[in-house]
Amino acid sequence: MNAALLKRCVRAMSETSDGSLTPLCNKIVEDEQRKGHNKLAKQLESIVSRAKNNGKIKTMRTVPRRAIQPSSQKSGVLFITRMEQNQLRHEMVLDEAVEQRFLRVEKEYLARERLAKYGLQHARKVLLFGPPGCGKTLGAERLAWSIGLPLLKVKLDTLISSYFGESATNLRTVFEEAHKEPCLLFLDECDFIAKRRDGSRDVGEVSRIVNTLLQLMEEYDAPGMLVAATNLDELLDPALFRRFDDVFEIHPPGRPEIIRLLKMTLSAMKLDSHICWSTLADNLFGSSAAMVVKIAQSAAKEVVLGADSTLCHEDLERAITRAYKQPSKQG
Numbered sequence: 272m273n274a275a276l277l278k279r280c281v282r283a284m285s286e287t288s289d290g291s292l293t294p295l296c297n298k299i300v301e302d303e304q305r306k307g308h309n310k311l312a313k314q315l316e317s318i319v320s321r322a323k324n325n326g327k328i329k330t331m332r333t334v335p336r337r338a339i340q341p342s343s344q345k346s347g348v349l350f351i352t353r354m355e356q357n358q359l360r361h362e363m364v365l366d367e368a369v370e371q372r373f374l375r376v377e378k379e380y381l382a383r384e385r386l387a388k389y390g391l392q393h394a395r396k397v398l399l400f401g402p403p404g405c406g407k408t409l410g411a412e413r414l415a416w417s418i419g420l421p422l423l424k425v426k427l428d429t430l431i432s433s434y435f436g437e438s439a440t441n442l443r444t445v446f447e448e449a450h451k452e453p454c455l456l457f458l459d460e461c462d463f464i465a466k467r468r469d470g471s472r473d474v475g476e477v478s479r480i481v482n483t484l485l486q487l488m489e490e491y492d493a494p495g496m497l498v499a500a501t502n503l504d505e506l507l508d509p510a511l512f513r514r515f516d517d518v519f520e521i522h523p524p525g526r527p528e529i530i531r532l533l534k535m536t537l538s539a540m541k542l543d544s545h546i547c548w549s550t551l552a553d554n555l556f557g558s559s560a561a562m563v564v565k566i567a568q569s570a571a572k573e574v575v576l577g578a579d580s581t582l583c584h585e586d587l588e589r590a591i592t593r594a595y596k597q598p599s600k601q602g
Contacts, residue, residue: 361416401521404559407500415455488514536567543583
């Protein structure tokens, strides 16, 4: 149905005196929003609102502009999780080199207007890579928090549809959403769809999705920032790397970072003065940041639930043993 005919139908339905067709009008507006026809949806909403204000219908439930999140037209599965500023985590423990990379990206975004005066473009597309649990998702949240933007986290696995051609359409819908307002668009585990085109057996659909992603990233000019994350950078299509303004690795924590993570996680606890932090760092060396935090929290919970009020070295050693199911290396 074309736009003109649809508007005539909605106008006729909205002017029924008993308001019985109002829910159907609302459904049409929601459906047009879901399809990405935002201009038409706004016009239809205005038609129904005018009918309400003129007293031609008794009740009217308007549809908030941000109430409808992008979703599959076939399955109805949502693509995006929105996180506001007060939901974002931002405390990170990184080695100095990686910390400086984050600070540089944040400073460039905050100084983007000053850079533009000199014909310089701030980093707007960033790729974070590293092993699981190293802090890639936390890094995206930290960037969004630092530059004052909401975060739109994309569920890339929900973009893949069994319906021919819909996956690429879903991906375009996500990028259209990022253009509606300043935000940080976070493509988590982007290797899920951004595989090497020459290494996939699914030549058709996967290739189309990768090509669509490359095109969308090449044309990306949204008012916010795009951040992607992947566990294994060698799985990505090489052409994808060239689309990013900055690419850097988040390493597993070194011994100094492990100690800082432990102390930060246990900051609310009463700690025994004889804790040997260097021994704990040796025992945890090679662990992910997420695992270090998990072990510290496990030790803290054991103390809170027990009779003692002070956390000691042995509590942390037992937590390490529980986590790895093997004797820890006590020095």
